[in-house]
Each structure stands twice: as C-alpha cells, then as structure tokens.
Amino acid sequence: MERSTHFEFKHRIFAIPGAHFRRSDTGEGVVYSIPCEGVDAVVPVAALMREFGIASDSPDSAMIDTAVRGLDYVRRIHPGDSIPKELLDGTASWTVEERHEYIARWRLQVQLASWVSGDEQVVTDADMLEQIAEDPQTNDKLEKAMKRLGWEVAPSESEAFGVAIVKERVESLVRELTYIEALRDRFKSMKTIQDKLERFAKLFANSRVVGEEVARVRSLFTNPHGEVRSQFDDVDAQTSEIRSLVLNYDNSIPFIRERRDRLHGLSMDWEEMMLLWDAADPTPDEIGIRLIRKTYQFLGRRYAPKVEWTIGALR
Incomplete structure (x- = not known):
C-alpha cells in the first residue's frame, strides 16, 4: 500500500x-x-x-x-x-537562506583542512570561516583530506571511488548542518532578550513592583536560554570531529536531524516572543511594562516550577 x-x-x-x-x-x-x-x-x-x-x-x-x-x-x-x-523521510519541511548553507559548507571545509593538518578546528564565526575557507592553501588541504578519508571509507576500491563517496557524504552533511546554522542565527534573539532584560532591570531599579517583575522574568528566562545554549553546545561537540562524522555517516545524519527538530520546535514556541523583543526598545513606560508582563505570562505557562500537592500537605 x-x-x-x-x-x-x-x-x-x-x-x-x-x-x-x-x-x-x-x-x-x-x-x-x-x-x-x-x-x-x-x-x-x-x-x-x-x-x-x-x-x-x-x-x-x-x-x-x-x-x-x-x-x-x-x-x-x-x-x-x-x-x-x-x-x-527525515528531511526538513522549512526553508533556509543561502548564507546559512555557505556557513555550513565553510565550517566543514575548515574542519577538513585543519584535520588533515593535524590540528582540527571548529569555528562558528561566519566572517572567520569565510576568511579561512577562501585561503588558497585551504583548497590544497581539502584535496588531501578527501583522499585520506576516501581510503578509509573504501580501502579496497580506487582512490576516485573513495573520494566520490566522501564528497557525497560531505555534501549531505552540509545540507543537514545548514539547518543548524539557520537556527543558530535565529536564536541570537535569546541573547538580545537577555541584554534587554538587563537594561529593563536598570531602568526599573527604583520601582519595587516592576523591578520585582523584571527579576522574576530574568529568573524564569534562565532555563530556556540555558537549554538553547546547551543544545548548540552539544551538536557542536558531537560534530567537531570531521573524520568521525564522515566514517559514521549513518549515525551522524540522524543525530543532526534530531537536534535540528528539537531546536526547531523551540524556535516555533519562541518565535512570537523573539520578534517582540527584537523590535523592542527598552523604555521605563507602559509599553515596556506590558512587554515585561507578556513575557512573564509566556514564561510562567512553560517554565514556572510545578507544585504537586499531596493529601498530607493539605492537612
């Protein structure tokens, strides 16, 4: 059927x-x-x-x-x-921008070039990645890396056959990591929220009521912000060894997709709130107070500690 x-x-x-x-x-x-x-x-x-x-x-x-x-x-x-x-089929149903593919490609190229040189590097800064990837020496190192990995992937086959497999796997990894880079870009808004909350804390330092509300929001925000950072730290750590990524290709793709889906789910949940904070200019007025309270409601529904009452506690 x-x-x-x-x-x-x-x-x-x-x-x-x-x-x-x-x-x-x-x-x-x-x-x-x-x-x-x-x-x-x-x-x-x-x-x-x-x-x-x-x-x-x-x-x-x-x-x-x-x-x-x-x-x-x-x-x-x-x-x-x-x-x-x-x-x-496990692929993503949402779109990404071309620049995110460039970043993912540059990252893997830098990893390949540095790995074959004996000092593998994981770089996530886009400007630095572009600079290293466009260095003429990087292309020479890429060819060496492809040949060395090709021999490990298919030791009993011709060099061209092994290199072709490696190139195919690297292209697939680029496609998958493109979504991680798109999500990394989107979640920059979490740092924006953190910074603007600090500004609100200073603006309302002399207001006991609103100051306490800002403090509660900052406290609740700690967990989701930490969760997002942890997800990216984990995926970066697990994809930091290019040799392992290529040789264990059948396990690498499902892992990246699982983290992609988890982060994408978080981004859907946070999208409206991140857009609000991206556009917000912290001011000590009613507009600022409404944003703080809307954020508190959002966080409270999702991240406030749950209290489980027992019969004994009610006696």
Whole structure:
C-alpha cells in the first residue's frame, strides 16, 4: 500500500473549511479548531474522536495520530495539507537562506583542512570561516583530506571511488548542518532578550513592583536560554570531529536531524516572543511594562516550577 503524503480524512467533520489541528493555547495538548460564526470551537483530540465516533483502529484515527506528531514541525495542520517531510523521510519541511548553507559548507571545509593538518578546528564565526575557507592553501588541504578519508571509507576500491563517496557524504552533511546554522542565527534573539532584560532591570531599579517583575522574568528566562545554549553546545561537540562524522555517516545524519527538530520546535514556541523583543526598545513606560508582563505570562505557562500537592500537605 502506497504511503500517504497528505492529511486525507474520511469523516465529514474534516471537510469543514478552515478547520485545523493545533496545539492548545493553554498547553493542554492538541485540539481541533472549527470556525463557527466568527469564533473557533476548540475540541480536544480525545473528545473529537469520542463525540464523532472515530474508532481507534480507523484510518482517520491513524491520520489524527500523524497530525499530532506533525505539530512538532508546523504550527497548524489543515485536512488536505502535506504531511511534514520530517515524518516521511527525515528531511526538513522549512526553508533556509543561502548564507546559512555557505556557513555550513565553510565550517566543514575548515574542519577538513585543519584535520588533515593535524590540528582540527571548529569555528562558528561566519566572517572567520569565510576568511579561512577562501585561503588558497585551504583548497590544497581539502584535496588531501578527501583522499585520506576516501581510503578509509573504501580501502579496497580506487582512490576516485573513495573520494566520490566522501564528497557525497560531505555534501549531505552540509545540507543537514545548514539547518543548524539557520537556527543558530535565529536564536541570537535569546541573547538580545537577555541584554534587554538587563537594561529593563536598570531602568526599573527604583520601582519595587516592576523591578520585582523584571527579576522574576530574568529568573524564569534562565532555563530556556540555558537549554538553547546547551543544545548548540552539544551538536557542536558531537560534530567537531570531521573524520568521525564522515566514517559514521549513518549515525551522524540522524543525530543532526534530531537536534535540528528539537531546536526547531523551540524556535516555533519562541518565535512570537523573539520578534517582540527584537523590535523592542527598552523604555521605563507602559509599553515596556506590558512587554515585561507578556513575557512573564509566556514564561510562567512553560517554565514556572510545578507544585504537586499531596493529601498530607493539605492537612
């Protein structure tokens, strides 16, 4: 049976124009949103299946499960939409800019050239990467690196055969790491938020109420900011040895994709907030206070410590 590439449903509830799956605004899972006289009727997935008689072993149920997983990669899913490529073949369903591909390519070229010289370097600064990659000596070292790795990949084959395999693998790694570089670029906004929060702290230093609100936001922001940094540190560490990346190619690609998807999920969650802070000019006025409070609400729903009450604690 041919695998479906689109969200195709049988039940008539999925034929309503504008209806779609999305994550609940309250963080309570996936819902089916149905336009109804100017407002959206929101139905949790479990209630949708129960109320409309969708059997758990039906094709519609399987497609709903796919939609739930698909929301890790896109914000909304309408019946008839294409299934995200992440679920079909592991590739990304979102686009990147050409400059991110350049950075990924330069990075691997620098790693190859420095590895064959006996001192492998991992450089992430775009300007420095470009400078090193365009050095004429780098091309000579690249050829040597390709030949040496080609022999390790296919020791019983011709040099040309081994080099061709290495080049193919490097091109695939460039494609995958391009998405990491795009995400690295996008998450620069987290540093912007941190810096502007520091400015707000100084601006409201003499306001007890707002000053405490800024302090709470800064405290809550520590965890997600640290999580993002940790994800990039991990992927950089795991991709820092070009020889291992090429020789263990079948494991390298899934690892990069897993980190790509995790970071992309975080970027979707943070996109609106990052755009707000990118455009914000910290000022000690009502506009600044509204931004602080909106950010606190956002962080509180996602990162505030959860308190679990027990019967004993209530006595």
